Amino acid sequence: MRRDFPRDVLFVTLRYSTPSHYSARDVLRQIQETVDFGSPRDELVDNIWVPEEKLPGFRKFIEDFYETCFKLELEILAALARALGVDEDHMVSLHNKAENEFRILHYPEVPASELADGTATRIAEHTDFGSITMLFQDSVGGLQVEDQQNPGVFRGIESADKTEIILNIGDSMQRLTNDTFRAACHRVTYPPSVKVGSEAVIPERYSIAYFAKPNRSASLFPFKEFITPSTPCRYEDINAWDFQNLRISRLFK
Numbered sequence: 115m116r117r118d119f120p121r122d123v124l125f126v127t128l129r130y131s132t133p134s135h136y137s138a139r140d141v142l143r144q145i146q147e148t149v150d151f152g153s154p155r156d157e158l159v160d161n162i163w164v165p166e167e168k169l170p171g172f173r174k175f176i177e178d179f180y181e182t183c184f185k186l187e188l189e190i191l192a193a194l195a196r197a198l199g200v201d202e203d204h205m206v207s208l209h210n211k212a213e214n215e216f217r218i219l220h221y222p223e224v225p226a227s228e229l230a231d232g233t234a235t236r237i238a239e240h241t242d243f244g245s246i247t248m249l250f251q252d253s254v255g256g257l258q259v260e261d262q263q264n265p266g267v268f269r270g271i272e273s274a275d276k277t278e279i280i281l282n283i284g285d286s287m288q289r290l291t292n293d294t295f296r297a298a299c300h301r302v303t304y305p306p307s308v309k310v311g312s313e314a315v316i317p318e319r320y321s322i323a324y325f326a327k328p329n330r331s332a333s334l335f336p337f338k339e340f341i342t343p344s345t346p347c348r349y350e351d352i353n354a355w356d357f358q359n360l361r362i363s364r365l366f367k
């Protein structure tokens with residue numbers, strides 16, 4: 115998974131393609147800059163670092179942050195397993211390789227008019243692929259999550275401060291629990307303070323996403339506890355690596 119961009123580049127613009135309900139002809143521009151990191155222990159990931167002298171302490175900070183998130187991830191997964199009545203050791207063992215993704219995001223300042231006609235946004239609605247996502251955000255606002263009881267209705271999510279963690283369920287957890295936990299559909303758009311289509315400028319926004327994923331070789335077949343006569347199995351067996359590639363190929367097709 116070597117990414118070929120110059121070592122000096124800190125921010126790399128990443129555009130997801132359009133969500134599935136857009137036609138292939140629609141192009142939804144996502145105005146954002148992101149950098150992704152994998153675990154230092156992950157042999158498949160070749161992290162690219164800004165030279166130490168250009169950003170002293172940055173690499174250590176990110177690696178420590180990753181490790182802290184990984185420990186917390188395992189605690190959260192164990193707690194979720196307990197709450198769901200499934201074997202917590204099994205849940206943890208599916209995630210014990212830290213084959214995760216850690217993303218820092220910057221959404222540049224943008225005139226509100228640029229987002230007004232629906233051809234551009236900050237991040238289009240989507241679900242994350244992994245098991246859980248731990249999201250940190252600044253106070254700018256604009257993150258919204260779809261209300262699972264009222265499809266199509268998005269509600270703003272604010273954080274009391276930037277250390278607060280927003281926990282999203284991802285597609286892999288939805289599969290493992292046979293839809294008992296459903297993935298959170300979310301997006302980032304106008305902050306509540308900005309009027310749509312106004313002359314205002316939407317301030318820049320920063321966030322950090324830690325995508326906790328099952329080990330690549332782990333089966334995403336639903337746990338037996340969730341397969342009952344009234345809730346038949348909804349998913350075929352697939353491992354986390356193949357599932358991720360399938361999801362990515364659908365995004366970019």
Ligand SMILES: O=C(O)CCC(=O)C(=O)O
Pocket residue numbers: 217219237242249251257300302320321322323
């Ligand atoms: O910036 C955010 O708050 C959300 C980012 C996000 O959903 C993603 O990168 O998958």
Ligand SMILES: [Fe+2]
Pocket residue numbers: 240241242300
């Ligand atoms: Fe996301």
